[in-house]
Amino acid sequence: MAPPAPPAAAPDADHRYISTDQRRVHISAHQRRTDATAVGNLLLYLPNFLASLFVVTLVSAFFGGLGLILVLAWLVSGVLVFHRPTESAVARRLLGLRYPTPQERERLEPVWREVTARAGVEGRTYELWIEDSDDLNAVAAAGHIVGVTRFSMNALPSGELAAVLAHELGHHVGGHAWSSLLGYWYALPGRIAWRVMRAFGRIVFKVSRVFSCFGVGFVLLVFGAFAFATISTLYGLPLLVLALPYALAAVSRRAELRADQHAAALGFAPMLATVLDKLHQADQQQALAARAHNGGVPLQEPSALSKLLSSHPDHHTRLHHLQPYLQPSR
Template sequence: MNAHIRRESESESAGPVLVTRRTRFSVLIGDLVVSLPSVVLSGWLIWGLSALVGDWLVVVAALVWPVSGACVLLVSVLITGATAQASRSASPEHAEVVAAWAAVAAVARIDESRYTPWVHDVATVNGEMHGYATLGRHIVVTRRAVDVFTRGELRAVLAHELGHQLLGYMWLRMLIKWYRGPADLLFALAVGVVSKVASLLQVGPRWIAHRLYRGPRPVILLGVLVVAIVPTAAVLGSGWALLAVSTRFLGLPTALAVVVAIVAQPVARARLSQWREYGADRVAVELGYGQDLRGVLRRLQADWDAIPDEQRLLAPLFHTHPSPDSRRRAVVALDPRRHPATADDQPS
């Protein structure tokens, strides 16, 4: 724990930073590695499609595509800043969030003006999150978080989002997301085809979950293996054209490696995202909000339990967040002396 979180020199920031350079560098390398195949494929798609129109469009794409990310960053910062300003003037909860943030900044010994807190006027983000960090050093919580959480729990959420900011390179994540966009869209279309085929055949995740989820583990694994044959066939069929074109330019072994890397990316990205969540939780615990964070996670577990079984079945592989129970056990393990485990923190 202490090997990953410590102070850095005062000369580099307005206050001590709680995440080491090594951890931030690991996040940087992880983001680059897990998205590199999609970034390369996206550039290839952009220039390949441009070549179908004419050589002049290839030249335009070669000039515009590499610098388009800078424009996206600028627009994102401007939109986030405008949204934050509107929220500060319109949200009655803003003063409460500012006060909570001032307390967190004091504990972290950083200048509170380095980051801008504001309230997003929604119940949850993407149906589950109650806070997030953005470009431009903004720390955001939802209106429901202010209404539902206690004062200490609200500070724990803000401390967690501070952890995301301290993990760094949010601008790079935005750039990577933009430059891998065309390949992600292509992959989403392929997944949509697979889901549609599985739905028509009525052998999708819901079928597995309803019949096998509560059965013996060997039966579950056997059922998943059998049912996966049809979606797998659909994936192979939809990706055959891409593989054939790739083979022509790259050779069969390289093309197969590229396809496998692209297909494996969702799992790798999910694992990296989950690792970042644990890292942000670690910052909140180091700031002394471990017990309050456990309270937040207990509340989130109720929402998690309401997710249909078929979605929770594959959540450990593809979900961007670990389950609240897993995070809560990790919080207890980080500081068992200061926050002794209770019955509800034990593995189920």
């Protein structure tokens, strides 16, 4: 059963505000789905997963008979993404979030009820969290976390706050939040091993310099042979890791556009456009402040390569994709 269409706003209504009168929620049959963005994100993490599996298997070999148990335990550990106590630890320790106070709940819950009512989603499935920050921001994480900054909660009118929450709900409904955390978790052993090897390589390189160029050449030869053996054994798969950050960033940008479309389809397109304008103005003010701090000299523009690593689309791209929802109905 599809969620009901959002109620039409009066022609002269101020879109910054919405009615938050409690009403019946028509729950849709499918609370979540895994869209193409979530699937693509998981597939892109596959090389990192295989590298992590190799690292975990290598480490577990030192534990004899317990090694297989350790590998299996790591493989099933991904279910913790949906474990509520683990999610709470992620929210507190990694994201710096906290539970809302009773006064903050009075502010958030009516707006959240309106968002979930339009989406046909059971609002109690998710937990609202607060970030003590003066930035305009929000986050969707793990399986049930929806976080919003204190500034967003206090400074945004109800309509704009609803647009922000609807955007984050879009990440959950589309599977973006859990797939990102799951991919990050299974890539972690490989990343840790890479950092350890890189630190060890720096130490060895510095020590080898003491023993002249011969020592440096020997170290480069050993590491080069190891790299060649790894790449040839795994059929060049490690080379894909070099391109992964760019591919993951592209998928992340697509996920942001999907979440924008989710909020717009619920009737929050004008409010979301206003929030995007505020974010754009805040970025411009930061750029002006940085320029003033730099003695009035304009800062260097980001390179085309660095833009490819951005996790969010630029302001104009997001507004362009909202245009179909901002056109007046005929």
